[in-house]
Amino acid sequence: MNLKEVIKPAAILFVICVAVSAALAGTNLLTKDSIALAAAKKAEESRLVALPGAEAFEEREGHYAGLDSAGQAVGYVFETEAKGYGGTIKVMTGISTEGGITGVIVLSHSETPGLGANAEKESFRDQYQQPVENNVGGIQVVKFQAPKEGEIQAMTGATITSSAVTNAVNQAIEAYQNAYASEGGA
Numbered sequence: 001m002n003l004k005e006v007i008k009p010a011a012i013l014f015v016i017c018v019a020v021s022a023a024l025a026g027t028n029l030l031t032k033d034s035i036a037l038a039a040a041k042k043a044e045e046s047r048l049v050a051l052p053g054a055e056a057f058e059e060r061e062g063h064y065a066g067l068d069s070a071g072q073a074v075g076y077v078f079e080t081e082a083k084g085y086g087g088t089i090k091v092m093t094g095i096s097t098e099g100g101i102t103g104v105i106v107l108s109h110s111e112t113p114g115l116g117a118n119a120e121k122e123s124f125r126d127q128y129q130q131p132v133e134n135n136v137g138g139i140q141v142v143k144f145q146a147p148k149e150g151e152i153q154a155m156t157g158a159t160i161t162s163s164a165v166t167n168a169v170n171q172a173i174e175a176y177q178n179a180y181a182s183e184g185g186a
Helices: 003-050 116-120 122-128 159-183
Strands: 056-060 063-067 073-083 088-096 101-108 140-142 151-153
Touching (some): 088 159, 101 122, 122 151, 122 159
Parallel strands (some): 140 151
Antiparallel strands (some): 056 063, 073 088
């Protein structure tokens, strides 16, 4: 094998790699603004689901305040995360000014399809809609029994995921209590 037989294919491969990299960089440059816009729109839609009744949102220190048409706070939205079975689970939690959880949205996860991925289902997420003022220790996960106030029923076969979502919601409760409990909510 001579040097010419090695250099020519290597040079061709190098040129192809440079061209493909340039095309990818150009595509990224052209689409980054629309990707950021789509992500912002999705985040706004998620906040509206987590805190129904809010018409606009104002960013505050580490969270958002949901405002009504008069500009009055109707609640707060917190984004938190916890370690699940398949990786980090990101959760958005809405809490009203009266101190009740208004909605929980699973923003992202890497959980097992058909098991932990069921955390996205409304039937699971709706369990969190309960008052937070009595939950000093946070919401607890229970198995094999009917949940009481301050508890949620774990998903069958996905207790780690259930606990992770609950830990993320409990972080939001703690952040709410630290920021607003002494003010009576608002």
